[in-house]
Amino acid sequence: MRIRIRTTWLARILGRAVPRVLLAALAGGGLLLSAAPAAHALTSKHPILFVHGIEGSGAQFESQAMRFESNGYAASWIDEVDYNSTRAVGDKSEVDQQIDEAIAALKQLTGKSQVDVVAHxxxxxxxxxxxxxxxxxxxxxxNVAHYINVDGQNQNPGVPTLAVWAGRGTPGRNMEGAQNVTIPDQTHVQTATSAESFIEYFKFLRGGLPQHDIVPQKRITLAGKALNFPQNAGLAGASVQIWPLDANGVRATTTPLASIAISDGSTGGGAWGPVAANAGQRYEFALVQTGLPTLHIYYEPFVRSDYTLRLLASPAIEEYVGDRPGSVSAVMIRYKELWGDQGAENDQLLINGLNVCTEVLCPISKQVNAFFAFDRNRDGQTDLSEPDPVLSQLPFIQGADVFIPASSPPNATVSFQLISRGGGPERTLNVPNWEATADGVTIQWNDF
Known part of the structure; x- marks a missing residue:
């Protein structure tokens, strides 16, 4: 008998094709993915709370939230604590209160007596x-039914725990009394955002395999927060303008789809939305603040509703990289480390065709999530021979001297491209060449 092979999303994640009937048999028989039972045997779900890491935000749970929602969780059952991680290193009283309040709100909303927590x-x-x-x-x-400890400390907190470790991290890490799993060939932030990690999260929380990766939708809703990074205070006084774009990143309408004033300046505040949108359509999110440069934030086209968008402004960094007449200052962000010294596993990050993710600028040890490109020497020249001495000292951030011609108003297009390790299509986001005297650019790449 000839068996027709179909590649499921689980098989694609595992890097191999498996017959659907065999997948079901293996799942039921306990041979695939650490003996997960069949989908019909899933345990009841609890609401989920995410607690990010140093100089992070709820955005590091964006992809996983969409995966949970694609597997039966209501968006309202998922929340993230955006806290001031620079303060929490020494004083955790504020974030403790935020966690208390978030757990209480999730319990009240869902009627559940406990929540699940994921921390990174x-x-x-x-x-x-x-x-x-x-x-x-x-x-x-x-109050905690299950806890997932992602690539961090190794002490057992006394609740049912899954400890997830990055395979490209320090070998041999383990948490006594917990379930431990290492995600092969992944680095620190990637273990928080990857599909491989999600499978392990879901198995631990529900006792079975997820049925889907991120499931596309046609009519979508967008929401999130506008934050002052890294303190993660709401960007009070700012307005979030949402503009539909054409293929070159130019605004396709004369008025924004939505314009939302931000009034909550508390830590973890800054909420905006929901806003109805269309899947597959590109949008610009403009952070407009009186007396300050406008920050133009560009995402890849959305595939489904997304309630975890974090529009991050950082006045200190924007002042440092901005005010450069005749040039663009931009940051490219992906919550999956950019590798430039791993040979065939390298990522390519291109600006007008020039790859800036080099061995010098994106070594795996730097764990680059945000790459700032700006005319550092103010000389109209590009020099990739060394990293920026200031930005390179910050965790997960890199900066380089890249001259991108600009004009005010814009008169040309800048092409940003990403070729991700592990395959997938070349991704392109074209945007106007905003001049850094009055405008900044953020390119937000998907981590999936």
Missing amino acids: SLGTSVMYDYLTNGEMAAQRRA
Whole structure:
């Protein structure tokens, strides 16, 4: 008998094609992906709270939130704590209160007595302290049904725990008394955002395999927060303008689809939306602030509703890279580290055809998530021989001397492209050549 092979999304993630009937048999028989039972045996779900790491935000859970929503979770059952990680290194009182409030809100909304928590990097230390320190620790542990500790500290917090480790991290890491899993060939942030990690998250939380990766939708809704990064205070006084774009990133209408004033300046505030939108359509999110340059944020076309968008402004960095007449200052962000020294596994990050993700600028050890390209020497020349001495000192951030011609108003197009390791199509986002005296550019690449 001839068996027709069909590649499911699980098989694609695992890098091989498996017959659907065989997948079902293996899942039921306990041979695939660490003995996960069949989908019909899934345990009941709890709402999910994400706690990010150092100089992070809820955006590091964007892809996973869409995957959970694609597998039966309501968007309202998922939340993220955007906290001031620079403060939380020494003083966790503010973030502890934020977690208390978020858990209480999820319990009230869903009627569940417990929540599941996913924490990454510094967030794992925040959660360990939250669950073990102080007179409220026992009560807090009682509120947590499951906890996922992603590539961070290794002390067991006393609740059912899955410890997830990056395969490209320090070998041999383990948490006693927890389930431990290492994600091969992945780095620190990638383990928080990847499909491979999601499979492990879902198995631990629900006792079975997810049925889908991110499922596309036609009519979508967008929402998120406008934040002052890295303190993650709401960008009070700013307006979020949402513009539909043509193929060259030029605004396709004379008025924005939506213009939303931000009034909540608290830590974790800055909420905007929801806004109805169309899948496959490109949009610009303009952060407009009186007396400050406008930040133009460009995403890839959305595939489904997304409630975890984080529009990040950083006045100190914008002042440092901005005010350069005749040139564009841009940052390219992807929450999957950019590799430039791994040979065949390198990423390519191109600006007008020039690859800036080089061995010098994107070594795997730097864990680059955000790459700033600007005319550092103010000489109209590009020099990729060394990283920017200031930005390169910050975690997950790199900067380089890249001259991108600009005009005010824009008179040409800048082509940003990404060729990701592991395959997939060349991605292109064309945008106007905004001059850095009054405008900044953010390119937000998908991590999937």
